[in-house]
Amino acid sequence: MKDAALPVVLIVLGAAWLLNSLDWLPEIHWLWILGLAGAGIAILALDGITKSSVVAGPLLILAGMLSFFRQYYGLGWRFIVPILLIAAGIFMLVARSPAIPESRTLTRRFQDRGPHG
Template sequence: MTQRSVAFPIVLIAIGAGWLVNELQLMPQMGTLIILGLIAAGVAVLAFEGINKSSVVTAPMLIATGFAVYLKDYHGLGLKLAIPALMVLAGLLMLLARSVHIRERVEQDEQP
């Protein structure tokens, strides 16, 4: 099954689930949704791509950004600390991605 064929059903499920949760008044605050969305996106990158030179940077950065937003919103961590910490993490992850032990990203060709 190609990514194109699953995209529309997944979008329908996401919109429908969000709408249902909102109608049942179970919707958390917007900040919580952003935090969960960033962390879920990072986990999804790892789940769909596995560990490669691209995902070893992207996934942890998404997850760390989600935690930084959480710490900012719920524990008062200022952006003056979060942004430099995220920059250091990004640099470390970029160096890690250069390792010969981490495989290159494999591009999937579209099949007719």
């Protein structure tokens, strides 16, 4: 299922681009916003909860939301950058939890072989 990440991201970007080209979306750069958020959702959906996806997925979703707020409400970089830094730190601390697996592939391989190889 992990190999499906690129096709899903391409579908989301293509759909957003098409809707924008048809002028069915407001004058906000939806392609960028949906691309960021869609990539974050795709990472979480396809990779599951792992140490890397728990950081990358939510961070991309947050970046998409902040991009919307920048374009629609004029949120400045002086707020966006610190928010992203704080969020990245929080997500990295969450990823350090022993309850979150390193990756699904490594977990499966370890379980298949057993603890002694």
